[in-house]
Amino acid sequence: MRPMRRVLLLVLVLLLGGPAFARAEEVYEKDVAAALSEIGKQCATLIEQKKIDWKAVAKEFGAAAKATKTDQEHYVLLVRLLARLEDGHAAVRTRERTQGIRWPAEAKGERFWSPISLCRIGKKIHVESATASAREEGILPGSEVVAVEGVPAAKWLEQRAARWRDFKGFSTDQHAFSFVCHPGLAEPEGTKLALELRDPKGVKKKASLRFKQGDFTALGPAVPPADLAGTADVRYGRLPSGHGYVHVARCPGDLPEQIDPALAAVGTAPGIVLDFRGNAGGGFDHDALMGRFVPKGETLAFAKSYASAGPHPYAGPVVVIVDGLVVSAGETASGQFKEDGRAYMIGESPTAGMSSQKTEIELPSGLFALYVSIGSNKGRFNGGKGIEGIGVAPHEIVEHDPAQLAAGVDTLIARAVALLADFPANKVPYRAR
Numbered sequence: 001m002r003p004m005r006r007v008l009l010l011v012l013v014l015l016l017g018g019p020a021f022a023r024a025e026e027v028y029e030k031d032v033a034a035a036l037s038e039i040g041k042q043c044a045t046l047i048e049q050k051k052i053d054w055k056a057v058a059k060e061f062g063a064a065a066k067a068t069k070t071d072q073e074h075y076v077l078l079v080r081l082l083a084r085l086e087d088g089h090a091a092v093r094t095r096e097r098t099q100g101i102r103w104p105a106e107a108k109g110e111r112f113w114s115p116i117s118l119c120r121i122g123k124k125i126h127v128e129s130a131t132a133s134a135r136e137e138g139i140l141p142g143s144e145v146v147a148v149e150g151v152p153a154a155k156w157l158e159q160r161a162a163r164w165r166d167f168k169g170f171s172t173d174q175h176a177f178s179f180v181c182h183p184g185l186a187e188p189e190g191t192k193l194a195l196e197l198r199d200p201k202g203v204k205k206k207a208s209l210r211f212k213q214g215d216f217t218a219l220g221p222a223v224p225p226a227d228l229a230g231t232a233d234v235r236y237g238r239l240p241s242g243h244g245y246v247h248v249a250r251c252p253g254d255l256p257e258q259i260d261p262a263l264a265a266v267g268t269a270p271g272i273v274l275d276f277r278g279n280a281g282g283g284f285d286h287d288a289l290m291g292r293f294v295p296k297g298e299t300l301a302f303a304k305s306y307a308s309a310g311p312h313p314y315a316g317p318v319v320v321i322v323d324g325l326v327v328s329a330g331e332t333a334s335g336q337f338k339e340d341g342r343a344y345m346i347g348e349s350p351t352a353g354m355s356s357q358k359t360e361i362e363l364p365s366g367l368f369a370l371y372v373s374i375g376s377n378k379g380r381f382n383g384g385k386g387i388e389g390i391g392v393a394p395h396e397i398v399e400h401d402p403a404q405l406a407a408g409v410d411t412l413i414a415r416a417v418a419l420l421a422d423f424p425a426n427k428v429p430y431r432a433r
Helices: 004-016 017-023 027-042 045-050 054-065 073-083 132-136 155-167 174-180 255-266 286-289 329-337 402-406 409-421
Strands: 091-094 118-121 126-132 145-150 190-197 204-210 233-237 244-248 272-275 298-303 305-308 316-323 344-348 356-362 366-378
Touching: 027 045, 027 054, 027 073, 027 356, 027 366, 045 366, 054 073, 073 091, 118 155, 118 174, 126 155, 126 402, 145 155, 145 174, 155 174, 233 255, 244 255, 244 329, 255 286, 272 409, 286 305, 286 329, 305 409, 316 329, 316 409, 344 409, 402 409
Parallel strands: 244 272, 272 316, 316 344
Antiparallel strands: 091 366, 118 126, 126 145, 145 190, 190 204, 233 244, 298 305, 356 366
């Protein structure tokens, strides 16, 4: 190349800038170095709390950055880096020049559905719920899953969680386990998994779990009560026992207002089961929600003060149900009932532990930004430790009963009803009216 042409080309690159010139200047290494440094500073409290070896992470990803050649590879590396934060909210955010970049399909796949969900009962893995197509294959609720693809079921789930953890942040172990037992079971359409089962009667059998689009079990209760009314966010009705039942699937801004028709319908019940299982979070007025469960004209004042609110405030006993898939605002919503003295809480595990204050870190290249947690929400919870990386622990851990699942009974709802009939008043400061 002639000298003049080299000069002109250099001028053109300098004028245009962009990733091509930036890569020649090792932009990816600079981005990763900046990310490691800023995360180490801004997330120091949570890194220490979660006992993450950030020096080891820096060594691994600093070396990996040297082999990065494209914006796509850079994105993948940053996603994997954030997964090491064990932060369910952490995310790599694209910018104008990278807005079309997504996780590569060959690495993540189209995992959008699963015809079964699983649960742990003691040390064994059982089918929690199953679609009609799974039942036709002999995969019945309550059945023990002995092995998957020849691997003991507990070990198979452990291996699956490890694969997910490489690129997805989980704030706690219960968050990761609950995820792989539900949405994390999903596989691309057409996949088949060989299962070894022991049905509720103890009979061993083999079955093929087949995945197809639209065939999935929903998050939430293992056995949803029949004939519920309401919206996609809040479903409600009466249980056969006469108690009220409200499932809160999400926490939108108008959650308090969505609770009003539920309480109008079930507010005369002798007790209410408030089920948050599978709650996907959101954002809402916490005081306004709790006010719906404070007698008219009164104030609830134990750990925090709440004034009565809404047209149909409920004064009776409440049992809250949670699981490891209750995240973010779902944790603060359900958690305040326990931590602030209004209700008794049960669950298969604590909530996900994914509730935090966040910040955004811009990277030097301008290609991406990092959205990360820097502190825990609800510092008064858990004796002053907050929620992030811990979750909200129920008063009582309740595992499913295989025989009840086989009979179409949700063990946790059954336990909640029993508690409402003989309420553990010594565990809850509030005295029901």
